[in-house]
Amino acid sequence: MFQRANVAGFLQGLFVLPLCALFGGLIALLFHAHGFGLWACVGFCALFPIFGALKTKQKSLLAGLLAGVIVSAVLLIALVPAHAQENPLPLSGFVVCLDPGHVSETSAGTVSRNGRLTEAHVNWVVAQRLTRLLQAEGATVVPTKLRESQVVANRRRAEIANAAHANLFLRLHCDSGEQSGIATYYPDRQGRRFGVTGPSTEVMQASRRAAQHFHPALCAALQGALKDDGIKGDSQTGVGGKQGALTGSIFSRVPALTIEMCVLTNSHDYRFINTAVGEDRMAHALLAGVEAAALQEKDVR
Ligand SMILES: [Zn+2]
Secondary structure, X not given: OOXXXXXXXXXXXXXXHHHHHHHHHHHHHHOOOOOHHHHHXXXXXXXXXXXXXXXXXXXXXXXXXXXXXXXXXXXHHHHHHHHHHOOOOOOXXXXXXXXXXXXXXXXXXXXXXXXXXXXXXXXXXHHHHHHHHHHHOOXXXXXXXXXXXXXXXXXXXXXXXXXXXXXXXXXXXXXXXOOOOEEEEXXXXXXXXXXXXXXXXXXXXXXXXXXXXXXXXXXXXXXXXXXXXEEEEHHHOHHHHHHOOOHHHHOOOOOEEEEEEEEOOOHHHHHHHOOHHHHHHHHHHXXXXXXXXXXXXXXXX
């Protein structure tokens, strides 16, 4: 019964199955297979020793395989829950269409009072920093422009967000004027541009909900570094006042927020945003806003 050949057969059966299953797991890893794909790879590789043992009809080998199945099952029970407990990244599956404002068909954007800092540059630099932060949190970022100097029409920007089926169309701008602070705009009524009326009621409602979660998180993260100018409707902007909504919002089929990150012509705001530290704080605050918007969107779904 305990002949050397039997023991060898048993051990062969015991180890070969977990090893083949592990091999299948490694193949799945190589091809980034998850879920069904992973289990199909593991199962397929585990079939070989089972068929081999059945063919030989060696009792010791079959007993070893049976023990191997039990060992594999115990290992799986021990390992799989540990893997399942690993939290996915907070923004995995969330698509942000990130739109650094200007240059568009209508405007090159505002400039600081001393003429040294353009809005288009601030929007671009903050967007680059924010892209890295969002991606590190697992978000998919779809940019509306690929170079700082690229001219992209506002309608086209919305079309990029629509094509990406973005969960959020986030538009970064800086304001001009006598006031100061940071404000979040959403389409609060339909507008009309190029013979098209939009956005839909659903998009307006989703945009408002996003703003209500985005803006408080944004301001909390800034810790008073900029004045809180609150949540406003597109209709309160110059263009929105004429059209009903911003052009990018009219053509958007996804929730759209326009952030006036600061007032570039205000000396306090200018000093804040004209430093790497300020840009970085702004990017982190925007990330907090996206996280809050993503969280409420998950609740709605
Ligand atoms: Zn702007």
